[in-house]
Amino acid sequence: MERDDALSPTDANAVASAFEALEHPVGTIDPVQVRAWAQEIVAQAPTPPVRGRRTSPRTWITLGFCAWALAMVFLRANETGSHGVLPVRAQVYRTGAGQTGKFQLPDGSVVQLAPASQIRYQLVDGATASIGRAVVLDGEALFTVVHASASPFTVRARGAIVHVLGTTFAVRNYGVESRVRVTVLGGRVGVRSQSRPLVHDVILDANMRGVLNDSGDVNVVHDAHAADDVAWINGSLVFRQLPLRDALAQLSRVYGADLRIGDTTLVRETVTMTIRPSVEALSDVLDVLAPAVGAHYTRAGNVVTLVPGLRASMGAPKGTPRSLTVSPEKTYGK
Numbered sequence: 001m002e003r004d005d006a007l008s009p010t011d012a013n014a015v016a017s018a019f020e021a022l023e024h025p026v027g028t029i030d031p032v033q034v035r036a037w038a039q040e041i042v043a044q045a046p047t048p049p050v051r052g053r054r055t056s057p058r059t060w061i062t063l064g065f066c067a068w069a070l071a072m073v074f075l076r077a078n079e080t081g082s083h084g085v086l087p088v089r090a091q092v093y094r095t096g097a098g099q100t101g102k103f104q105l106p107d108g109s110v111v112q113l114a115p116a117s118q119i120r121y122q123l124v125d126g127a128t129a130s131i132g133r134a135v136v137l138d139g140e141a142l143f144t145v146v147h148a149s150a151s152p153f154t155v156r157a158r159g160a161i162v163h164v165l166g167t168t169f170a171v172r173n174y175g176v177e178s179r180v181r182v183t184v185l186g187g188r189v190g191v192r193s194q195s196r197p198l199v200h201d202v203i204l205d206a207n208m209r210g211v212l213n214d215s216g217d218v219n220v221v222h223d224a225h226a227a228d229d230v231a232w233i234n235g236s237l238v239f240r241q242l243p244l245r246d247a248l249a250q251l252s253r254v255y256g257a258d259l260r261i262g263d264t265t266l267v268r269e270t271v272t273m274t275i276r277p278s279v280e281a282l283s284d285v286l287d288v289l290a291p292a293v294g295a296h297y298t299r300a301g302n303v304v305t306l307v308p309g310l311r312a313s314m315g316a317p318k319g320t321p322r323s324l325t326v327s328p329e330k331t332y333g334k
Helices: 009-023 031-044 057-079 244-255 282-292
Strands: 088-094 101-104 110-113 118-125 130-144 153-157 160-164 168-173 180-186 188-193 202-205 208-212 218-221 237-243 258-261 270-275 295-300 303-308
Touching: 088 101, 088 110, 110 118, 153 168, 160 168, 160 180, 180 188, 180 202, 188 208, 188 218, 202 208, 202 218, 237 244, 244 258, 244 270, 244 282, 270 282, 282 295, 282 303
Parallel strands: 130 153, 258 303
Antiparallel strands: 088 118, 101 110, 110 130, 118 130, 130 168, 153 160, 160 188, 168 180, 180 208, 188 202, 208 218, 237 270, 295 303
């Protein structure tokens, strides 16, 4: 006889589907979504035992859990009222390239958006008060959340889930980057991957940074330079050993240009520098950055490409300290 001693990938998917459904605040589940989750849970639930093959206790547990989750999904949907959905106030806030924005959310919380960022905010109304606050982030934002124990605040950023009660923290989630970064300036948050529903939140306190990678691991940095991660709210960019690709992507969003790496030999380069986009033109930044990584740049319209090798006119060797002194009349984005 065979025996399954571990949770199979199929069983794990069923658990993940069930938890995904239960993660959503009551009232945000519409009937179509309920049916979709129900079908997914049923489709991924473990098969009944087969003669001659002993079913693992874990599979029985998973099967029972899926049945319970299925019941809970429908119960929560029914609790939302006669029409199946509680009132949900949804608003979208966004910024374009080269823009930042500060917005007060309906619950009194404040969000500051970095360039080329967007959040969708949902406030779920119960009979007498708000019973859930949910944000979906694409880009980078600094949150100052009003505490409300009866109305939890959750931020979703790609594969990351951030649970908050009342705190100040920043989340970075750009599609071109492979990681989601959460930095806590004050208070405490819990972070975990949506792909690991059975794993407890990783707790981040003030001046800590958590980085969620594609595999679902949360790497924690203690005594992080939290202020550097949100320097953009004061008009600065601080790079500390930042991969060149990420630095160029950030400069592209801030200056509204299209910065590219022209050769794979530059991919492993890192950048450490402080920039003030409001007073430092892009050309001045590139005049310092390019030779520092052993490169020069070419420009064709809005496209800027870094190419290995210094121009004859560039006397600064690779590794020259990166500092900028630019006259105040330089305007943002030139």
